[in-house]
Amino acid sequence: MTKLFRSVRFNIFLGAAITLAAAVGTLIPQLGEAPEKAAAFQGAHPQWSRLFDFFGFFDLYHAWWFMGLLGLMALDIVLCQLWSPPPQFACEEEASSRSSRKEATLRRNPHQALFASRLPLERAFAQAQRGLAAQGYRIAADFATPAGAAFVATKHGLQRWGSYLAHIAFVVILAGALVKGIFGFVEMVPVMEGRSQALQHKPQWELFVDKFSVKYYDGTREPKDFASRLRVKQGGALLAQKTIRVNAPLDIQGVRFYQATWGAGGDFRSVTLKAGDVFTELPRHARRRIAGTPFEVEADVMMPNFTAEDGGPATASLDLDNPAVRFIFHGGARKIRPLWLFENDPQHCLVEGEDGALTHAPKPPFELAAIDPVLFSGIQVAYDPGYKIVLAGSGLWLIGTIMLFYLHRRRLWVIVEPQGGASCVSVGGWSSRGAQDFEAEFGLLMERLRAEMEPRSDLALSRNPLPEAS
Amino acid sequence: MMMQMMLIKSALALYAAATGMALTYLFSKDDKWSLWMLRLLGIGVLCHLGSFGARQYLFWQIPENRWFFSINSFFGALSFLALAVAAAFFVIEREHRLGILGAFVLPCAALGTGAAVIFADPATRGLPPALQSYWMNIHPMVLMAAYAMFGNAFGVGLALLIQEHQIKSRKPSELCYRLPSIEELDNLNYKIIVAAFPILTAGIIMGGVWAYEAWGRFWGWDAKETWSLVTALLYAGYLHMRLVRGLRGRKAVYVSMLAFASVIFTFFGVNYLSDLHGYLSARG
Numbered sequence: 001m002t003k004l005f006r007s008v009r010f011n012i013f014l015g016a017a018i019t020l021a022a023a024v025g026t027l028i029p030q031l032g033e034a035p036e037k038a039a040a041f042q043g044a045h046p047q048w049s050r051l052f053d054f055f056g057f058f059d060l061y062h063a064w065w066f067m068g069l070l071g072l073m074a075l076d077i078v079l080c081q082l083w084s085p086p087p088q089f090a091c092e093e094e095a096s097s098r099s100s101r102k103e104a105t106l107r108r109n110p111h112q113a114l115f116a117s118r119l120p121l122e123r124a125f126a127q128a129q130r131g132l133a134a135q136g137y138r139i140a141a142d143f144a145t146p147a148g149a150a151f152v153a154t155k156h157g158l159q160r161w162g163s164y165l166a167h168i169a170f171v172v173i174l175a176g177a178l179v180k181g182i183f184g185f186v187e188m189v190p191v192m193e194g195r196s197q198a199l200q201h202k203p204q205w206e207l208f209v210d211k212f213s214v215k216y217y218d219g220t221r222e223p224k225d226f227a228s229r230l231r232v233k234q235g236g237a238l239l240a241q242k243t244i245r246v247n248a249p250l251d252i253q254g255v256r257f258y259q260a261t262w263g264a265g266g267d268f269r270s271v272t273l274k275a276g277d278v279f280t281e282l283p284r285h286a287r288r289r290i291a292g293t294p295f296e297v298e299a300d301v302m303m304p305n306f307t308a309e310d311g312g313p314a315t316a317s318l319d320l321d322n323p324a325v326r327f328i329f330h331g332g333a334r335k336i337r338p339l340w341l342f343e344n345d346p347q348h349c350l351v352e353g354e355d356g357a358l359t360h361a362p363k364p365p366f367e368l369a370a371i372d373p374v375l376f377s378g379i380q381v382a383y384d385p386g387y388k389i390v391l392a393g394s395g396l397w398l399i400g401t402i403m404l405f406y407l408h409r410r411r412l413w414v415i416v417e418p419q420g421g422a423s424c425v426s427v428g429g430w431s432s433r434g435a436q437d438f439e440a441e442f443g444l445l446m447e448r449l450r451a452e453m454e455p456r457s458d459l460a461l462s463r464n465p466l467p468e469a470s
Numbered sequence: 471m472m473m474q475m476m477l478i479k480s481a482l483a484l485y486a487a488a489t490g491m492a493l494t495y496l497f498s499k500d501d502k503w504s505l506w507m508l509r510l511l512g513i514g515v516l517c518h519l520g521s522f523g524a525r526q527y528l529f530w531q532i533p534e535n536r537w538f539f540s541i542n543s544f545f546g547a548l549s550f551l552a553l554a555v556a557a558a559f560f561v562i563e564r565e566h567r568l569g570i571l572g573a574f575v576l577p578c579a580a581l582g583t584g585a586a587v588i589f590a591d592p593a594t595r596g597l598p599p600a601l602q603s604y605w606m607n608i609h610p611m612v613l614m615a616a617y618a619m620f621g622n623a624f625g626v627g628l629a630l631l632i633q634e635h636q637i638k639s640r641k642p643s644e645l646c647y648r649l650p651s652i653e654e655l656d657n658l659n660y661k662i663i664v665a666a667f668p669i670l671t672a673g674i675i676m677g678g679v680w681a682y683e684a685w686g687r688f689w690g691w692d693a694k695e696t697w698s699l700v701t702a703l704l705y706a707g708y709l710h711m712r713l714v715r716g717l718r719g720r721k722a723v724y725v726s727m728l729a730f731a732s733v734i735f736t737f738f739g740v741n742y743l744s745d746l747h748g749y750l751s752a753r754g
Binding site for chain 1: 532534598667668671672675678683684685686687689697704706709710711713743
């Protein structure tokens with residue numbers, strides 16, 4: 001079992017399964033995000049729907065098996081990290097004084113250099129350390145060898161922490177999501193302008209929308225701004241107030257109030273009717289004679305996006321895309337059926353029968369010039385105590401990957417041996433970058449080091465050059 | 471508008487000409503073609519920048535759009551992505567002087583610009599309230615910079631596959647001697663991906679922070695979010711396999727190409743699945 005969790009193959013399989021599942025979830029309409037599309041899919045494909053329902057595909061990201069995969073990944077990472085403790089700041093293995101092993105290590109390195117220096121052993125040793133320190137290397141350990149002295153120098157040793165941080169970050173992110181799932185909440189609160197509504201998750205808090213406004217780009221129905229003037233009260237005491245917009249929420253003790261949407265529920269303050277050049281303002285449910293006509297009417301119902309459903313009036317949405325108002329006629333010798341007039345299409349007129357059926361009718365001598373609707377503001381109230389944990393995890397992930405992939409660990413083993421009054425310096429190098437990439441850097445580094453150590457080409461080396469790395 | 475279109479069409483013509491030079495260089499031994507490719511590309515990038523500048527001027531005529539980049543439409547986003555691919559290639563080419571890679575990368579820039587000119591509506595519109603945030607200038611730009619780099623890595627990977635095929639074939643053509651070695655291409659592919667990966671990650675995290683500021687949640691499993699995560703996981707898989715398993719050459723390129731397919735789907739396909747990120751297809 002432990003072998004299974006530690007195997008790279010299992011990790012790749014798990015990662016691939018999560019990736020595939022996440023991708024599939026974007027192709028099947030999700031109940032949380034698009035409930036209408038999910039319902040339409042279920043209606044159109046009943047056979048598939050039963051299968052998808054069984055596996056929770058319509059709410060895939062919250063399905064038990066998807067959560068299980070994420071949990072398994074987190075467990076796997078935790079176990080792997082327990083088995084592989086975090087790297088130490090100091091290179092413990094270099095601290096060992098097993099010089100013969102170090103020398104053998106040096107000889108195995110893919111990058112090697114050997115040169116003679118005029119300096120005696122102690123001065124050559126100190127100069128080599130100074131030279132490498134000037135190039136950003138840290139002297140990790142020094143020790144005696146049978147014939148001289150040696151040291152290990154490292155650079156960008158932090159890279160070893162990159163993998164550790166990147167993996168731990170995944171667990172931190174999942175922990176943040178778990179905190180949100182347990183302690184957080186999200187609710188959509190539609191509040192009519194001028195009214196208030198208590199929150200479900202914070203019933204002692206009452207949300208007032210004093211004013212809602214929406215502005216459109218000229219000549220279009222594309223909104224350029226919508227905002228709500230909010231007040232939040234607790235037991236009559238004002239907690240906070242602010243005009244919120246998209247991207248500018250109100251925050252009270254971590255509970256955030258977002259301007260999410262708006263719409264028209266069918267309520268309106270008044271309508272303006274036009275007969276010839278004469279305008280008449282008509283409050284809702286008020287009977288009034290239209291100036292310039294013999295008709296006394298009452299406006300009673302509004303459909304924000306009028307459509308005929310099963311022959312009767314209905315609204316296709318809460319958007320003011322095709323607003324229409326029903327007018328009831330009062331008085332007069334002849335009974336006139338209620339009429340539907342349209343704000344965006346003054347020539348259009350429908351008459352409503354006793355059974356609610358709609359039929360086209362000739363245009364009356366007045367038209368609907370304007371509607372003053374009462375809009376509702378859709379406020380999304382969210383509390384996410386896991387946000388900062390997720391953000392910290394994301395930051396760790398970013399730092400971890402940058403350390404892992406941008407920093408490249410370098411390690412040099414330097415052996416200095418006496419040769420008469422002078423010294424012989426052998427250097428072996430290793431880098432976490434590819435051998436090809438480090439080749440040029442190592443060559444340049446050795447050139448500099450050699451120049452700083454008073455080289456002498458006339459001195460014959462007492463030992464053979466280091467063997468080629470295998 | 472006229473200036474914008476004139477400049478972007480000039481950029482398209484120059485990218486196409488630079489692609490022609492790169493293809494000629496691929497089959498010839500004359501370095502002058504490579505030099506001309508770089509010159510034409512440089513002028514093309516300048517024209518494209520000019521077109522972007524002209525578009526910005528028009529875009530900022532709408533007060534609500536002031537100081538935001540005009541990448542909220544399919545035309546703007548595609549044009550910017552093609553510009554980023556061309557500019558990233560220009561930087562990589564100047565650094566590495568491989569010459570030959572233009573034949574594999576520049577068609578992407580030319581196709582992207584061509585698609586923007588032919589299929590997309592260049593008109594500028596007012597930003598919807600959700601996009602009127604300083605994140606608009608950061609989050610998509612960072613992600614598209616990463617996508618452009620991945621586009622370059624894709625070109626390098628393609629060159630690697632061709633080179634490997636040439637080496638394995640019994641009768642390698644002249645192309646085999648023109649292309650860099652497999653190791654060099656593999657290293658370059660890795661270097662580009664490793665440079666782009668943290669940028670992609672940072673872009674996704676920025677998107678999460680913006681989503682929290684605008685909608686109250688860091689992550690909502692929206693199609694765009696999910697596919698950008700899929701892309702990141704695929705590239706992470708590539709890097710993981712390269713570092714841990716020492717995956718190199720053809721197999722590594724296959725994984726990176728799969729990840730690039732995910733980039734393409736994230737940029738183009740997901741706009742038709744996501745309502746929140748559907749602004750590129752005018753659905754958001």
